[in-house]
Amino acid sequence: MSYLKEVFEKIEKRNQSEPEFIQAVEEVFASLEPVIAKHPEYVENNILERITEPERQIIFRVPWVNDAGELVINRGFRIQFNGAIGPFKGGLRFHPSVYLGIMKFLGFEQIFKNSLTGLPIGGGKGGSDFDPKGKSDKEIMRFCQSFMTELYRHIGQDIDVPAGDIGVGGREIGYLYGQYRRIRGAFENGVLTGKGLTYGGSLARTQATGYGVVYFVKEMLEYNGKDLKDKRVVISGSGNVAIYAAEKAQQYGAKVVVMSDSAGYIRDEKGIDVELIKELKEVKRVRIKEYLNKYPEAVYVENQKAIWEEKCDIALPCATQNDIDLESAKKLVANGVLALGEGANMPSTNDALNYFLDNEVLVAPAKAANAGGVATSALEMSQNSIRYNWTFEEVDKKLHDIMINIHKEAAEASKEYGLGYNLVAGANIAGFKKVADAMIAQGDY
Ligand code: NDP
Ligand code: 2IT
Numbered sequence: 001m002s003y004l005k006e007v008f009e010k011i012e013k014r015n016q017s018e019p020e021f022i023q024a025v026e027e028v029f030a031s032l033e034p035v036i037a038k039h040p041e042y043v044e045n046n047i048l049e050r051i052t053e054p055e056r057q058i059i060f061r062v063p064w065v066n067d068a069g070e071l072v073i074n075r076g077f078r079i080q081f082n083g084a085i086g087p088f089k090g091g092l093r094f095h096p097s098v099y100l101g102i103m104k105f106l107g108f109e110q111i112f113k114n115s116l117t118g119l120p121i122g123g124g125k126g127g128s129d130f131d132p133k134g135k136s137d138k139e140i141m142r143f144c145q146s147f148m149t150e151l152y153r154h155i156g157q158d159i160d161v162p163a164g165d166i167g168v169g170g171r172e173i174g175y176l177y178g179q180y181r182r183i184r185g186a187f188e189n190g191v192l193t194g195k196g197l198t199y200g201g202s203l204a205r206t207q208a209t210g211y212g213v214v215y216f217v218k219e220m221l222e223y224n225g226k227d228l229k230d231k232r233v234v235i236s237g238s239g240n241v242a243i244y245a246a247e248k249a250q251q252y253g254a255k256v257v258v259m260s261d262s263a264g265y266i267r268d269e270k271g272i273d274v275e276l277i278k279e280l281k282e283v284k285r286v287r288i289k290e291y292l293n294k295y296p297e298a299v300y301v302e303n304q305k306a307i308w309e310e311k312c313d314i315a316l317p318c319a320t321q322n323d324i325d326l327e328s329a330k331k332l333v334a335n336g337v338l339a340l341g342e343g344a345n346m347p348s349t350n351d352a353l354n355y356f357l358d359n360e361v362l363v364a365p366a367k368a369a370n371a372g373g374v375a376t377s378a379l380e381m382s383q384n385s386i387r388y389n390w391t392f393e394e395v396d397k398k399l400h401d402i403m404i405n406i407h408k409e410a411a412e413a414s415k416e417y418g419l420g421y422n423l424v425a426g427a428n429i430a431g432f433k434k435v436a437d438a439m440i441a442q443g444d445y
Contacts, residue, residue, distance in 0.1 A: 004029050004036055007048040018101030020346070023200040027350050029429035033416040039436075047436045054107060055088075056080040059100070060129055060150040062166050064143045067136055071144055075099075077149050077271045078126035079107035080160055081395040084438040087158055088124030089114055089374060094172070095145075096131040102271030103127060105321070106165070106345055110374070112431030113367040116406050119378035126151070129172060134165045151176075152183050157190030157384070163377050164194045166320065169240060169282075174199075175367055190384035193377035202380035204372075204395040206393050210244025210343065211396070212372015213316060215244035215403035216364050217341040218252060218387070220423065223411065224362060226338065227252075234258040234312040235306070236265070238288050239267030241343040241370065245316050253326045258310050260319065261288040264302035267310065268295055311335040318343030331354070342366035353424060368406045 008029055015021050029048070029071075036042055062074040069299075077100065090110040093102070103125050111123030130143055134201075155162060164173055173194045180191055181427040195201035202210075207239040214228075221227055233249050233256045235242050246256045255274045258265055266272070266288055276294055280286050290302050301307075308328035310314070315337055319321045324332070324342060329352035332340075342348065346366060348356070356363050376399050383389055407423070413433075414426030 003043045004033060004048065005291075007052070009060075010049065013051050014103070015101070018104055020101045020105040021108065021379055023213040023334065023350060025103040025347060027424075028108075028112065028428045028432065029351075029354070030325060031425035032432065033431055034419070036310040036434065042283070043435055045440050047439060050110070050439060051082060051432075052108065052437065054079050054081045057104075058154050062130065062143065062144040062147050062150065064139075066139055068108070073129040074128050076126070076128045076150060077103045078151060078154055078160070078162070078231055079103045080154075081122060081123040081125070082109035082111040082435060083122035084118035084435050084442060085115060088119035088120045088160035089163075089377065090123060090125040091127075092161045092168045092172075093125070093127035094130045094132050094167035095127070096129055098127045098129045098202065102321070109345055109367055111435055112376055112428060113371045115431040115434045116368055116370050116377040116409065116427060117378060117402055118405060119375060121161075121374065121378050124162075125165075126162055127165065127168070127389075130167075132172075137171075140172065141175045144172055145179040146174045148179035149183065150396050152180050155180075155191055156383070157188055161377070161381060162192055163205070163374070164240070166239070170194065170196055171202075190381050193380040195380070198434045200384050202376060202383055202395055203389070204399060205376045206240065207244040207247070207379055207396075208376035208399055209241045209370050209373030210246070210318070211248045212375070212403050213241065213245045213318070213341050213364070213369050214252065214344040215246035215372065215400050216369045216407055217314065217316075217339060219337060219404055219407040220362050220364050223407070228314075229253040230255060231313040231338070232257055232311065232318060234307060234310050235316045235318055235343075236260045236307050236323055236347075237344065240317035241373070242316075243274060243277055243281065244319055245341075245343050246272060246277070249314075249316070250274065253299050254314065258307060258312070259274075259288065260304050262304055262319070263287055263301055264289065264304055265307045265310075266291045266298050266300050298334040304311075308332055313338045314341065316341045317345050317347035319347070321345040321346040322349050324352045325349045326351045326355055328352065333361060335361045337361055339434055340364065342369050345370065357422065357424065363424055365424045366428050367431060368410050371406055372399050372403055375399060391396060
């Protein structure tokens with residue numbers, strides 16, 4: 001039996017109750033056959049079995065008191081997946097669907113994404129099954145304080161550096177950092193990224209993931225003799241990634257007509273008013289349906305999944321995993337989609353992804369396309385280390401250059417291994433090799 005198959009079977013057996021994790025491993029392994037064939041050292045050092053087992057998994061109780069005075073118990077996680085090329089780095093997700101399988105798929109993907117940025121960061125992820133929806137500001141604060149009261153002993157600016165993800169933005173990072181500082185009695189602000197600008201956050205971090213997705217898609221289109229101008233864009237989600245992807249796409253002359261939340265989507269043929277979405281989602285924290293209060297001529301469809309039936313040139317899934325299944329992929333292709341830019345982590349199922357590739361849709365895979373967020377987090381760590389702040393333009397320029405470089409590395413890796421222009425495979429290969437080589441250099445740890 002081939003080495004890849006043998007290891008995959010072990011992983012399936014060992015992680016039976018974690019389908020998202022198995023899916024993420026399957027997608028990476030599907031790209032690695034030519035790499036394993038050319039590099040016997042990866043087999044000799046059993047790299048695949050090592051890289052799929054987290055270095056450390058921490059699961060903890062998070063007790064907190066709600067506004068009604070009741071003691072609520074949530075479950076907290078931090079997966080320190082791979083530290084071969086730098087401190088563990090990755091976001092925290094607060095969402096009721098969070099369990100070990102989601103934490104591990106995200107942590108696993110983070111290894112390769114972080115490697116692709118070219119910056120010294122290992123892979124990690126964390127979060128909780130806490131549901132922030134409908135919670136008061138004080139409840140959010142008490143939850144974050146309790147979460148950090150356990151997490152603090154496992155993290156540090158040279159150990160593990162969390163940031164935001166679904167349900168965790170600037171407000172939550174502020175409360176988390178406040179509690180960390182209180183416990184440690186030191187201003188070690190390199191321990192978290194996505195901080196506010198008054199206490200060591202980086203300019204352009206808020207925009208970075210969404211802007212980065214569009215910088216990457218632009219690069220991919222131009223490489224193939226196309227551009228963003230006048231393209232019809234459908235974006236799922238209306239959170240941090242979706243908002244800034246929409247903003248940057250509009251700046252390049254694309255027409256963003258659809259955005260969503262978990263309840264449904266809006267279509268505005270005049271082009272989405274992104275400033276209004278920011279106000280609804282970042283400030284008021286209300287449903288996207290409220291968009292209609294200002295623009296009654298826009299359409300609201302209370303069916304999030306139907307979003308992929310909307311005709312578009314460019315689809316940017318920026319909400320959550322497995323948002324696009326095979327059925328949705330078929331609809332997008334039938335409607336003539338030109339390119340897919342994955343802002344979310346693993347937004348397409350593996351058969352959807354293969355369907356896009358088989359039908360010559362240009363695919364900007366998540367690990368590459370959404371790496372701008374964590375890359376800018378690493379730039380925030382650099383600024384914290386030198387106790388200095390770069391301007392918005394300086395950070396944005398570095399981000400743009402990083403996205404151009406990731407596209408180049410993925411395209412080159414795909415070509416080198418005889419796979420043509422396949423950025424899914426290229427990103428997996430380029431991200432994998434650097435980490436695998438670092439693991440071998442460091443012995444059998
Ligand atoms: P936010 O919490 O800011 O926004 C999430 C958006 O997705 C909301 O509009 C939310 O709708 C929607 N959504 C969440 N869960 C579901 C679901 N189960 N079904 C349908 N819609 C859903 O998160 P981010 O924008 O930060 O993250 C979005 C995606 O991007 C995630 O996959 C994340 O892992 C990924 N990512 C984030 C990065 C970052 O820097 N923030 C970096 C790289 C990737 P509602 O409000 O109704 O819940
Ligand atoms: O999925 C991701 O890359 C993130 N949520 C951002 C992680 C980070 O450390 O900035």
